[in-house]
Amino acid sequence: MENDFLYEMEYPGLTGRLKRLSDLFIYQTKQFYRDHDLDIEPNWHPIFELLKKHERLTITEIATYLHFTHPAIVKLIDKMKAHGYIKSIRDKTDKRKFQLELSEKARSKMPLLETYWAAGNLALEQMLEFDDSLLQQMKVLESNMSSREFNRRMEDNLKN
């Protein structure tokens, strides 16, 4: 973190730092999985959780829950299928849809995977010193950003 020019900058620095932080989490989580010979990837985790909770979902439903575009989910699910974690059943009443659910392999592996995910959750809480104010502040920022408040404010500020 020494000699890091992004600290010297303000909002464009923050943008880069957010992405970098996200990348660091992904990178170290990947490493963690690799070290323990788990054939899963960090971005599959939300899908596991979603299908655990909802039993069966379509591509579009998953995309909506996770706020990704549907082509992104198509690719993810293809990969999870290739590893045998997803069972996909063509919908009887609407033949455009595929109902996706966790495979037997996925369900039997879940208890093991959950111990790793729990270790990750705890690690994060420890690093944040069990203080959720960062998450709270991010929430404020996120809801401002998602309503294009940032853009509006930039325009306003420019006029002065």
Next chain:
Amino acid sequence: MENDFLYEMEYPGLTGRLKRLSDLFIYQTKQFYRDHDLDIEPNWHPIFELLKKHERLTITEIATYLHFTHPAIVKLIDKMKAHGYIKSIRDKTDKRKFQLELSEKARSKMPLLETYWAAGNLALEQMLEFDDSLLQQMKVLESNMSSREFNRRMEDNLKN
């Protein structure tokens, strides 16, 4: 922000949220530039600032300052050159290097660009309510993450 599954998840949710927040900043900044017919991109901003401060730098120096890989900087600089913002002079004493500096066009446009960047900086400060505790907490998280503390803690937690 309603119906957002990433809120229901803990650390893997945070990872996704960080990236999403970063993307929102980039997206709205791009829009802002487009609305004002500025032919620049958000990720050029740090390079402008860097070359303003340091006058002339090489590809590798820029990559080091910004913590990007050098191929990323090659591509960025190529694009900025194509738009006439960068002048590149082969180093006399070390012919592998190119000394990069802001072009005349860049220098004459800087005062204008800075008004837009200032509007952005202020917008961020407003959204954070002039409270830098988010940035402080990110700093803590970043320095923990960059020393692979997260990975170490996950391993420790797993053993219990």
Next chain:
DNA sequence: TTAATTTATGTAACCAGTTACGTAATTTGT
């Protein structure tokens, strides 16, 4: 009932970054 619209999925091309690799120029060690 068919024509028009909408929805669900798939696919191709792109984007901004990465890793891996190649090559030319420089520096180091003997």
Next chain:
DNA sequence: ACAAATTACGTAACTGGTTACATAAATTAA
């Protein structure tokens, strides 16, 4: 002085997401 190692840059192929477009199925409206 020259062989070996290192450095600076370039390029290709990959990654994980996007937008734009195509197509098949379902729904709505005349």
